[in-house]
Amino acid sequence: MSANPMPNGDATPSADPALRADPAPGTDPAPGGDPAPSGDEILRLEGLEVHFPVRGGLLDAILKRPRGVVRAVDGIDLTLRRGEVLGLVGESGSGKTTTGRVVVKLTRQTAGRMSLDGKDVSDLWGSRALRDYRRRVQLIFQDPYETLNPKHTIREFVMEPLLVNGIGTPAERESRVVDALEAAGLRPARDFAGRYPHELSGGQRQRVVIAGALVMGPQVIVADEPVSMLDVSIRTELLRLMLDLRAERDLTYLFITHDLSLAWVIADRIAVMYLGKIMEIGPAEQVIRAPHNPYTQALVSVSPTPEPPTMGERAKRTILVGETPDAANVPVGCRFNPRCPYVFDRCRVEEPPLFDVGGGQSAACWLAEGGRELPVLPPRPGTVPA
Amino acid sequence: MAGQVALARPGGARRFVGAGSLLRAVLRRPEGLIGVIILTFFALLAIAPELFVGPLQTAVTAKGPRLSPPIEGFPLGTDHLRRDMINLTVHGARVSMVIGLLATVITVLVGAVVGIVSGFAGGRLDGFLMRITDFFLVIPTFVLALILTPILRDLVGSGSREVFGIRMTLVVIVVVIGITSWSSTARIIRSQTLSLKERAFVDRARVIGAGGGHIMRRHILPNVINLIVANAVIVFAGAVLTETFLSFVGLGDPLQPSWGQLLESARAIGAPGLGAWWYFVPPSACIVLVVLAFTLVGSALDDQLNPKRRERR
């Protein structure tokens, strides 16, 4: 892994392959679980719910049957600490994307409160306050091929937030656009500014998306699967860019992904979601190495690695049976209970809260009450499809 | 993620970011080329008919023999008022084409605005606008036109005010065609808007704080413009036909004969029975050619807008 001299004198990529050179600020685990000392927190979600009504048919209306509700996000408490990367991990149907959309106010919550920097921002649907919120909280989208309007130049894309919000004079806007493009690694900016999206590669397009998110100088960035549509060899550059930007610009990331391995590499803390609730949250090392929630444990055990597994490792896999149920039919009690290899009676009746298990980690599981560790189970017949 | 390499020609329709390239793309197809040539020919005739055949002949200024077949000096014969058929046909181009153009502008403007607003806004506004659209869509065009035209003409009176060189009586026809045609345009544009609304770049515009107006103008409109143009071509053809029909049933203006009006006059004096083919064949041929040309251009445009249809590179 040698340093590559750049012909145009750009900064050499670091020879150190470590993605995370410094421990992120604020990772000292606070005692008592998730609520951080308020000076340290930048975004807080409390009791957040997003329920969508299922449209009933005519028959339902006539028979006065209750319509179903899709409980996409079903009551979560989350605190983002200043400067951290919080990995929000979950499979499809977990509610992670919806949570991200609520944070950037693309989707409205049906219950619960949000606060940014201590100030309540739950209901901002008037113009001035909302505009201010959007300047401070931005989104990096998943699909670099779809996020850019094919008819607009790169300059128009990055300039748009400034125009829409009436920020700066034309000269100031131009210089902010150049600054954002170069911060995203697209140097010299003028070579890229006049191009159209179809002229750029996937990695370059995603850098443009990042520039677009940076141009208003946000404090919090929600990144929804920002690298999942890129080739593996390009992902690292983008991730490294995001971490560099965090340091340079005092950013905080809510990093949404379905890939636990990716969260492992980039996140300071990891929160695991299942069917609209947080199952476990804590420092990444602890959540991955010592999960206290059976769902987390199962996810970790089946996450593939580029090392061929030994027979012993294969045997320890917990491959769950069946699939995540519909968010319109959330199981009673602990929502994971139908698939849980450790299930017992209480799980089927009562939903567990998040229990503090020490070191800043909490898990929603009756087994975690009192800080117990998950027992080691031999693979049961019911955990692998016949 | 890393999926199949389709290895199609990159960029496709997105490369054509301007009207110029759209035109060039149409000209590349043989049917597009033929269509554009025909339309250019008629457009020239329509813009400056006097250049080609002098001023419109009237019963007073006409010099030819009465209802004569093609002879020396009158290659397409004369009508019953001793007017040269070529003169009439060329001037008819202007009337028919200008009416068609104006009607298309109205139709497309109203249709696009309703389509975009309705599709984007959704909810009750969409429902309300679509019910109105459906109403106009369902009523047969020609029947509605027949009903509306006399009403509007009474409103307007039969003075000799002119708009774009067209008398008010014909402006009425323009308005009527607009009223009867906008709804299908609206439906088509709304459909496209509905699918555009779900795309990621619209979400992104929302996230940075853009309002509905900005999104419709800067994101929806540029991506439906190609569809609007393609639709306009068809609407134009339809407008010419509708005008022909209205003139043929006597709602036109004999003082500014369009092709349809010429056909009406031909019918009125019994030209078919008399065997005076030179009276109705030239206007008919022109109508067919123009509509055909629009269809050809429309077909070439469709190929450009639909990358899957393109087979030859």
Add this chain to the structure above:
Amino acid sequence: MTVASRRQSLPKLADPSAPLLVVEDLKTHFSLGAETVHAVDGISFTLNHGEALGIAGESGCGKTTTALSLIRLLPSNASIVDGSVRLYGIDLVTKSANALRRYRWREVSIVFQGAMNALNPVHRLRDQIVEPLTERLGMSEKEARKRAGELLELVGIPKKRGGAYPHELSGGMRQRAMIAMALACDPAIVIGDEPTTALDVMIQAQILALLEDLRHKLGLSLILITHDLSVIAETCDRVLIMYAGRVAEEGTVDEVFRRPRHPYTQKLLAAFPNIRADRRTLDVIPGSPPDLRHPPPGCRFAPRCPFAMEVCTEVVPPEVTFGQVRVACHLYPPGSDGVQVTTAPPNAIGATVPLVEPPPAEPPLEVAGG
């Protein structure tokens, strides 16, 4: 049917002593107007009975084109210009399209990514499985329905769900249905083209476990095409690493993953996050794969290779075999000992592409499917 009974229904021309599948110097090119894309430019490999071979590489490396070339499901502007594909010793490349039908689905079938694209939305699941049984094997409707039920159970779909339409099933169920369809005519080889890429990690684990199970139960051979090296590490016996239409490295999964020789393999492996590793690091490969309309001379990876030498930019490296592994790299010339090289040689000129390239003169080739 067991492996033994399958031998009874071998194609007439089959040579029972030949390896199951031998691909030699396969070249498939696409024509785009005046230009030719050298998508697959000389691939060779062997697949033995009961083996699982993974073909890995990033988008545009030619792995999917290779798979489609095996059963000639190529688009109209693509053609196999050279090489052979021998199934039981029978060269499929020389067969006419009609003759190839005997082999497609009955000997070699394929499971695509995103089953929704391959399943007909207006037909019930059961009917879609019955179709190849009645069409290809000439079974009666009754027999076919019985067998379809068996196949569904085999892949973990309850028989009674056979009456469902594709949109009524979840992603994981649909992928299982695709596998059932692929197994309908009891093929010898199943090709999986990114079969689990769009699925959640738990479903992916289920599907991979299912494929493993079926492999042993039915004596199936598997070719798994994917960009995800982790999936190959979990499921395959051997792996072929492709880059820009050519073989970079090939060998047993154990050897290639634990002692990668080719610099591309080394960097690619290091680019995958490893949840069981101590250091949370990821490697970077500067630049992007070459445009296959104008591939660079010499080794195609040279512009991005940290160990590149002068010779790499001029001469195509030959493929050399060292025991369990085959490598095409000038660091391992013929006659050398084949020991893994992990540091730059003294005469290295290194990678020549910048980390962020300037916008290209021509638009890049677009990859369908993201």
